[in-house]
Amino acid sequence: MNQSVRPAGAASDAKTPGTLNGIPRQSTRQPPAGEDRGPRAGHPAGTATRRLRPWQLLPTPTGTPFTFGYALVLAATSLLARYADPDLVASLLHGSSTDVAHLAQSPVLVLVASALWIAGGITSPYAIVFLLVLTALERRIGGLRTAGVFLLGHVVATLATEVPVGFSVLAGHLPDTSLHRLDYGISFGVAASVGALAGLLTPWLRWPVLVGFGGMLVDDLIAFTDPMTNWGHLLALLVGVATWPLLRHRPGADRGASPTGSGPRPAAGPRRAP
Numbered sequence: 329m330n331q332s333v334r335p336a337g338a339a340s341d342a343k344t345p346g347t348l349n350g351i352p353r354q355s356t357r358q359p360p361a362g363e364d365r366g367p368r369a370g371h372p373a374g375t376a377t378r379r380l381r382p383w384q385l386l387p388t389p390t391g392t393p394f395t396f397g398y399a400l401v402l403a404a405t406s407l408l409a410r411y412a413d414p415d416l417v418a419s420l421l422h423g424s425s426t427d428v429a430h431l432a433q434s435p436v437l438v439l440v441a442s443a444l445w446i447a448g449g450i451t452s453p454y455a456i457v458f459l460l461v462l463t464a465l466e467r468r469i470g471g472l473r474t475a476g477v478f479l480l481g482h483v484v485a486t487l488a489t490e491v492p493v494g495f496s497v498l499a500g501h502l503p504d505t506s507l508h509r510l511d512y513g514i515s516f517g518v519a520a521s522v523g524a525l526a527g528l529l530t531p532w533l534r535w536p537v538l539v540g541f542g543g544m545l546v547d548d549l550i551a552f553t554d555p556m557t558n559w560g561h562l563l564a565l566l567v568g569v570a571t572w573p574l575l576r577h578r579p580g581a582d583r584g585a586s587p588t589g590s591g592p593r594p595a596a597g598p599r600r601a602p
Contacts, residue, residue, distance in 0.1 A: 387463045394471030395462040402458070402514070406450035421445065421512060426486045428494040428507040443482055447513035454515050461518065465525045469575050474521070477571055481520020485564040486511070489556045511557070516564040519545070523568020524575055541565065 387396035409417050423430075424441035431438060446455050466474040493509065496502040519541075526537045542565060549558040 384467070385460060385463060387459065387466075392463050392466040392471065394475050395459070395466050398462070399459060401444060402446055402455070403450060405445050406455075409445065410449060422508075422510065424512050425509075426490060426511045427509045428490050428497070431487075431490055432494075439483055439486065442486070442512040443479075443514055443517060445512045445514075447515065454513070454518050457522065458514060458518050461521045461525055465521055465528075468525075468528050473575065477524045477568060477575075478517035478521055480571070481523075481564040481567045482514070482517040484567050485516035485520070485560040488563050489560040493556065509556075515557070516560055519561045519564035520568035520571075523565040524571045525568075527569065527572035527575060538565075538569075 384391070387399055389396050409421075424438060424445060426438050426442045446452050446458075448454070462474060462478065465477065469477075490509075490511065493502060493506050497504060497506055522537065522541050526534045529537065542562070545558065545561045545565065549555065549562065551558075
């Protein structure tokens with residue numbers, strides 16, 4: 329008659345509730361309160377569920393410092409433009425204009441100064457788009473890269489629309505007054521930010537955003553009220569789209585990240601004997 333052999337430690341395990349006879353080294357430790365118990369049913373490993381709260385749509389000093397600080401500056405200049413002496417405001421706007429004459433004299437100064445004003449004031453649609461889009465973009469890629477996208481669109485679209493004006497004046501196709509065309513505002517940077525943010529959205533939301541915003545810009549171009557600026561808006565949108573490959577790759581994502589992307593890869597410890 330065969331006699332069953334109980335593995336070492338089975339006697340003690342048999343007296344412990346919740347263990348099975350014949351299976352050694354069963355852990356009976358209960359995780360303390362607050363300790364991660366692993367993925368729950370319906371939630372794959374490495375997947376965190378996040379709910380978007382209403383106040384996260386607007387900039388905050390700690391969450392989106394670049395957008396928050398920039399918004400305060402724009403609010404101040406908008407109030408200045410509304411309530412200050414009209415002659416002073418006109419002088420400041422002309423001094424901040426990125427026209428050909430100013431770009432030839434002090435390009436860096438006017439490129440920065442022109443982005444401190446909102447054409448149309450704080451009630452302009454671009455002011456609302458600025459708050460929503462740059463807040464969302466900064467929450468995804470950080471303040472430094474958000475500032476880079478905004479500045480890239482602002483500079484590229486400005487130069488692409490003003491430099492041809494200068495050559496047209498030299499060729500005699502435009503009058504000399506075109507060298508002093510009033511041009512300022514944040515619209516080029518906002519358009520580039522919309523294009524960049526679209527690349528970080530899910531496809532079902534990305535294409536409606538691009539088609540809707542791009543269609544609005546095309547309508548403005550067809551109206552032919554300010555063709556140079558309207559072409560600049562479309563170009564800035566394309567500049568934002570061109571940044572997709574750079575923004576989708578997060579710096580440091582390949583260093584210390586777990587395969588699921590849920591956090592740092594745990595340090596390798598001693599392997600437990602079978």
